[in-house]
Amino acid sequence: MFFIKKVLLLAALCCLSQPGLASSILKVNIQQLVNQAESVFEGEVVATTPEMNADGSIYTYVDFLVLDVLSGNTNVGETITLRFTGGTVNGLTLDMGSIIPQTGEHGVYFIESNSTPLINPLYGWSQGHYRILTNGNIIAGNNQVVVKVGATDHNTQGSKLKLSTGIASGITTLPPQKVNSVPLSPPISLYEFKTLIKDMKQ
Amino acid sequence: MILNYRVFHSVLLLFICLPFQSALAESLGKKWPKPAAIFLTGELPPGGPEGSLADNTTTWRAAAVQATDRWNRAQTAFKLSTSNASGSGNCTSFGDNILSFSSTECGTAFGANTLAATRGWSSGATIIKADIIFNSNKEITWGIYDGPIPYTDFRRVAMHELGHAMGLDHTTTPGALMYPTASDTYLPTPDDVESLKAIYTGSDSSSGGGSMGYLVLALIPLFGLRFSFPHRHKKAD
Numbered sequence: 290m291f292f293i294k295k296v297l298l299l300a301a302l303c304c305l306s307q308p309g310l311a312s313s314i315l316k317v318n319i320q321q322l323v324n325q326a327e328s329v330f331e332g333e334v335v336a337t338t339p340e341m342n343a344d345g346s347i348y349t350y351v352d353f354l355v356l357d358v359l360s361g362n363t364n365v366g367e368t369i370t371l372r373f374t375g376g377t378v379n380g381l382t383l384d385m386g387s388i389i390p391q392t393g394e395h396g397v398y399f400i401e402s403n404s405t406p407l408i409n410p411l412y413g414w415s416q417g418h419y420r421i422l423t424n425g426n427i428i429a430g431n432n433q434v435v436v437k438v439g440a441t442d443h444n445t446q447g448s449k450l451k452l453s454t455g456i457a458s459g460i461t462t463l464p465p466q467k468v469n470s471v472p473l474s475p476p477i478s479l480y481e482f483k484t485l486i487k488d489m490k491q
Numbered sequence: 492m493i494l495n496y497r498v499f500h501s502v503l504l505l506f507i508c509l510p511f512q513s514a515l516a517e518s519l520g521k522k523w524p525k526p527a528a529i530f531l532t533g534e535l536p537p538g539g540p541e542g543s544l545a546d547n548t549t550t551w552r553a554a555a556v557q558a559t560d561r562w563n564r565a566q567t568a569f570k571l572s573t574s575n576a577s578g579s580g581n582c583t584s585f586g587d588n589i590l591s592f593s594s595t596e597c598g599t600a601f602g603a604n605t606l607a608a609t610r611g612w613s614s615g616a617t618i619i620k621a622d623i624i625f626n627s628n629k630e631i632t633w634g635i636y637d638g639p640i641p642y643t644d645f646r647r648v649a650m651h652e653l654g655h656a657m658g659l660d661h662t663t664t665p666g667a668l669m670y671p672t673a674s675d676t677y678l679p680t681p682d683d684v685e686s687l688k689a690i691y692t693g694s695d696s697s698s699g700g701g702s703m704g705y706l707v708l709a710l711i712p713l714f715g716l717r718f719s720f721p722h723r724h725k726k727a728d
Contacts, residue, residue, distance in 0.1 A: 311519065311608075311609045311611050311655040311656075312605060312606075312607060312608040312609055312652075312655070313605070313606040313607045313608075313648055313651060313652060314604050314605055314606070315604040315605075315606060316671075316672075317604055325603065344582055344583065344597070345580075345582065345583030345584060345585075346582050346583065346597055374596065374597075374599055380614055380615070381584055381612065381613075381614055382612065382613045382614070383584070383610060383611070383612055384519075384521075384611040384612075384613065385596075385608055385609070385610060385611070386608075386609070386611075386655070401602055401603060402600075402602075405600050406598075406599050406600060407599060407600050407601070407602045408596050408599055408600070408601060408602060408605060408608055409602065409605075412602075412603070412604075413604050414602075414604075414605075450640050450642075450643060450644075450672070450673040451671070451672045451673070452606075452651075452671040452672060452673065453604070453671060454661070454671045454672075
C-alpha cells in the first residue's frame, strides 16, 4: 500500500508538469495581481477549442463557468471565453510558453483583460493561474502547493530584472511532497485563499 | 518478491513520466531536426538605442548577431546563424525564423508584463520554426550593454529567447542565462552549455539536465534496495 501511494504521488507530480516557458514575462507581485487584474474569479473549464485562423496562427478558446467572483464585473453562473495564443491543430503546435487551462480544470483566474486580445489573458501569464485539486490544494503556476499569501513590501523588480518563475511575489509555495512534512506550513484552503484576495482588493 | 515489486513500480513510473519529461529537465522536450537554425535580423530596426544604454554596439541588428555569436562561441553543439535579410511568414508555421521588434504579437497585444515572446512551432517533438518578437511598447526601455542590469538589455534577452528557441527551458541554477532572473551574466554559463549539449548530443553532464531527472525519479522506489540487500542477504545466510 505504501508503494502504491508513493507511485501515485510521483505519477501525480509527473502529470503536473507543463510545457516549458518560451517567453520572457516580468515577475509580478500579489498586489499587482489583485489590483491590476480586470477581474478575478473561481471557475471551471467546460470546453477548450483550438483553432487555426486564416493567417495560419493557432489560438485556443477556453470556456470558463464562473463559480465565484472575487473582483470585477463577471457574474456567477456566466460562461466566459478567453483566447490563448497557442495550441495544437492537426498535429501542428504553436507554443508561446503559455499554460493553457484544460477541460475539467478548476481554478482561480486573474484576468488581465477579456476585452483586449492578449497572448495570454491571465495577468502575468502563469502567475495569474491557480489550479484547485480535488483534495483542496491550490497549485500555483510553478506546479507547487500554495501555503501562504501575504503582501510584499518591496518592489518586485528591485535592482535586478526579474522574469517570471510562474509564481507571483508574496505567494509562498511548497513542493507537493513537502506540504505535510513541513511544520506550520499546511496548504492554504480555497476559502482562505479567496478571502485573502478579496481583503487585499478592499 | 520485494525486488520484483519495486522494479515493477520503477518501470511503471518510468513509462508514466516519459511523456512529461519536459518540465523535469532543462529542456522543452522538443528539438530541431538538426542542431542549427538561421535567424533573420532584417526586420529589426536599422538603428539602435538612444542615449547611454548602448554598449559598443550601434544597432539592434549588430547586437542580435552578437547574441548568436556568444552562443556559438560557447560550443554548445548548436549552430546559430543570422542573415540581415527580411523574412516571410513571421506569424505562420512556415517561412523563416525571424527576430523582430513589434508593438503587438501578430496583431495580439503583449500584455503588461511581456518583454518578448517566442513563437515556437513544432510537429510532434520536432521544432520546425521559431520567431522571437520583442515588445516595442513605450513603457519598456531597451538598451544594449554588458554588466549590471538595471534596464532591459536587448542582447541578454535575445540570448535568453534564443535559448528557448533552441529548446531550452528555464534552469534552476542562479546566474545562468536561462535562469528566470536576469543577472550580470551576459555570456552562456556552463549550465547553459551543458543543457544544450544534453539535448543535441545526448551527453548529460549537467545537474538535473537531460533525461537524468526523470530517470532518477522513476528509480526512487528502488532506493530501498540498497538498504534491504544486506538485510535480505543476512536472512539468506
